[in-house]
Amino acid sequence: MSDLPEKVCRDCGEPKSASDFWRLASSPDGLAPYCKPCFKSRNAASRRKASARDGRKPRRFIPRQEAPEGMKYCPDCETLKQVDDFVRYRGSADGWTSYCKPCHTARGVASKTRTHGGTRDYHLKRRYGLDSNEVAAMVKAQMGLCAICLTPGPEHVDHDHKTGRVRAILCFNCNGGLGQFKDRPDLLRRGADYLEGNVWKPTLVAPGVYRLPS
Template sequence: MSTKKCRDCGQEKPVSEFWKRKASPDGLALYCKECFGLRNAKSYRGAQARLGKQARPYRRHSAVPEGMKYCPRCKETKPVEGFGRNRAEKSGLAAYCKPCHNAAMSEIKRRNHGSQRGYLLKLRYGLTEEQVEQMKTRQGGICVICLQNAARHVDHDHMTGLVRHLLCFKCNGGIGQFEDDPQLMRDAALYLELTGPHARSMLIELGTKVINRANRHVLNELRRRAKPRPMAEGSTRHYHLRQKYGIDHDDAETLLHLQKGLCAICCDKPAEHVDHDHVTGDVRGMLCTGCNTGMGQLGDDPISLRRAADYVQRRLVREVPDGEDGATRLSFTEPDVDPRTVPMDGWGPYRERDGAYRRDAAAIEEEIECLRWAEDLVASWSADGGVPAV
């Protein structure tokens, strides 16, 4: 027997359209699969109605064509390419199509976490939006590094995962470009102030700390020794260097030779970018991508760079007593000021005084370090029996 007649619809159908039934003489159900589904659906919906519930309209799953899938949210049958992957499902596909899946996830995040931002804050940092707002209030709404922009981004230590404070977008990205290395940030501050080792090297070799359109001829003697790589006069890079920095390809290659091909700040990575003063146009040196971008995001500002260095070392922000009830508040400037009392546009004077304090403190620390080095050197000479002969 290859076909059978259904008692409900009266149609002659292949036996594959009937379920198995041991009680029947032919071993097949009395009704075809489609009619069987309709009977079950009617019985189920009747039971739900008696309980005061309303079930969704009946839909036959086997009616979906090959290569298609039904989405119960938008109630449309779509190609399987429109569904995401889900290994937990027998089909390997998500229950909802991609737009419906995204909408459902957004609803769940809003219901459980208040918003998409609340979900991400909880996922990444273990914080709620209320906790972030409390942090923002304690900071006076200002970025603790630059003291110029609003604090909007949660910053955390990538080694420990611990949340530090709220920063503006540029400061958060800037310390990331410097890989949270405080020494690099302090070296960048000296580089900007033309007091670091790179500026001294430029002064010794060229007689000037910066290169500009007026004094670029000082590179001529060094160029003869450097033998820069040739480049066509009409090349894109040659034109770009002339227009933006007032130097040409040969000048850039000569500076690169002077720096031994390494970044003028970190002295560790290949120098790829010409760095210049955005106010005067003077070329300071050649930098790697990380130092060039990080310094730019921190505004080419020595104050922000030194504050950022102290910040990543946890020397910038501290808790100080606030009243007699044991409460505390944040302090991140020298001299100390309550950040909750300073308006967003009133940080200028405090920022300048703090910058002068940290510059002087860095100079004192450098002198102390030099004295320690000298003491260690003398101690090693004493241990070896005196000053070695030259």
């Protein structure tokens, strides 16, 4: 394309060369209707409007800056940081997320709160298909007690790892204990017998073959 004035910006009304406009395939002339500075100003205004609509504090617009080697600029906290302060992301041009780790985490929490009511609801819905209200109803049906040890205030959803079926709400220790015993009733029964003094001693019936007592 020639650098001679050949297009008038719809915002500022100035005739500018084609290189002063971004390419836009859907436009009849292949160029955006606004020059690059006006396009940037429009984007900044759009971000400020979206922030105000979401109840967030509008950010001061800072033009993209060339960061030194090994550094990257976070537009959320408006800070130049080491690239190690960002999360690796193959989908970006530089291999890092746009926002530093604290800002990236804060955005994730805000998104889960906005769409699911909070991070706990997000994980409950994703893993068990429940929300916090349904979990609270299950705890209430259990009279506020762990379904195994009867400790008050259970918080952990127990489910069948094969079928995904939710079984009950347990305390941390009981939920972890089932996992340690691999959800196997036979191991739990042997454990109970062991604690009661009935040690299970296998009988050698053939070389390398043992029979456990029934």
